[in-house]
Amino acid sequence: MNIHEYQAKELLAKFGVPVPAGFSAMTVDEAVEASSKLPGPLYVVKAQIHAGGRGKGKFKELGPDAKGGVRLAKTADEVRAHATDMLGNTLVTIQTGEAGKQVNRLYVTDGVDIAKEFYLALLVNRATGRVSMVASTEGGMDIETVAHDTPERIHSIDIDTATGFMPHHGRAVAAALELTGDLAKQAASVASKLYDAFLGTDAEQIEINPLAVTDDGKLVVLDAKVGFDGNAMFRHKDLMDLRDTTEEDTMELEASKYDLAYIKLDGDIGCMVNGAGLAMATMDIIKLNGMFPAN
Numbered sequence: 001m002n003i004h005e006y007q008a009k010e011l012l013a014k015f016g017v018p019v020p021a022g023f024s025a026m027t028v029d030e031a032v033e034a035s036s037k038l039p040g041p042l043y044v045v046k047a048q049i050h051a052g053g054r055g056k057g058k059f060k061e062l063g064p065d066a067k068g069g070v071r072l073a074k075t076a077d078e079v080r081a082h083a084t085d086m087l088g089n090t091l092v093t094i095q096t097g098e099a100g101k102q103v104n105r106l107y108v109t110d111g112v113d114i115a116k117e118f119y120l121a122l123l124v125n126r127a128t129g130r131v132s133m134v135a136s137t138e139g140g141m142d143i144e145t146v147a148h149d150t151p152e153r154i155h156s157i158d159i160d161t162a163t164g165f166m167p168h169h170g171r172a173v174a175a176a177l178e179l180t181g182d183l184a185k186q187a188a189s190v191a192s193k194l195y196d197a198f199l200g201t202d203a204e205q206i207e208i209n210p211l212a213v214t215d216d217g218k219l220v221v222l223d224a225k226v227g228f229d230g231n232a233m234f235r236h237k238d239l240m241d242l243r244d245t246t247e248e249d250t251m252e253l254e255a256s257k258y259d260l261a262y263i264k265l266d267g268d269i270g271c272m273v274n275g276a277g278l279a280m281a282t283m284d285i286i287k288l289n290g291m292f293p294a295n
Ligand code: ADP
Pocket: 020, 044, 046, 051, 052, 053, 054, 055, 056, 070, 109, 110, 111, 112, 113, 114, 117, 140, 209, 210, 222, 223, 224
C-alpha cells in the first residue's frame, strides 16, 4: 500500500526525521491559505499523485512549455496561479504511463535553498533477508539511470534486524554520501530514524530522493515515497486511513475486496492462474508467442 508524499512526511516527522513544514490542499483557496501559514519567502507547490518524476512531468491540458508538478513560488499570487494550473489536470511523468494521473491534491511546503541533493532508500533485501539502506551522492535524479550508468555510485548497507541499527551503520551511510563533520552526524541520525520508521510501520519501501543539504548546513527530506507491506496492515489500523483508493486501479480495487491478487496489464489475453510462479510462466509463454497478457 502506497501513500502520498504529504502523508509520508507527516509520518516520518513523527519519528523525528527532519522535513520542511507544509500543508496539503484540495482547492486553490486552501493552497493559498496554506502558504500564508508558512514563513516564506519561498514556497513549493507539489502535485500529490502516487508517482515520481513530478518535477519533470508535463500536464496534458497545458502546453509543452508549461512547468511540471513541482513548482517554486515567491508570492501568494504565484501559489494561486500554480494551484489553478495543477488542480484537476492530468500529470504525465515517467512513472505514470501515457494516461497520466489526475491531480486532486497539492502539498504546499517551505522552499529551501539546496546546496546538494542525495539519495537514501530503505528496502528489504530478499537475498540477505535484511533491511538494506541504499545511499548515493547522486540525488534528485532518476536512480535507475544512476544504477545503469554509474553503479559504483550506489552503496548498499545491510542491517540485521536481530541486532538493529548500530552506530557503524550510520557512519557507513555518511561515508557513502561523502559527508564529514556535523553533516555526517546528521546523516547518521536521519538514517537511524528512517530505520525506526521502516520497522515501526512494517514498511516495504522508504525512498528519500532528494535528501538535501541546505545552504545553512541542515540535512532535510525534500521528497519521500513510502509503501507498506500489505500483509502487515492488519497490525496498523491507523495507517489504513492513509489509503487513497482514487489512486488505485478500479479493477484492482474491486478484486482486492474479494482478496484476489489481480494486476491489470495492457494486453488482450486474460489469465486466470494459481500461484505467482505459474502466473509468471504463463505470461512468459504468451509473450514468447507474440501476444500480451491483460492481467
Ligand atoms: P519528483 O521526484 O516527483 O520530481 P521532488 O519532490 O523530488 O518530486 O521534487 C523535484 C525537485 O524539486 C527536487 O529534486 C528538488 O530539487 C526540488 N524541490 C522539491 N521540494 C523542494 C523544497 N521544499 N524546496 C526546494 N526545492 C525543492
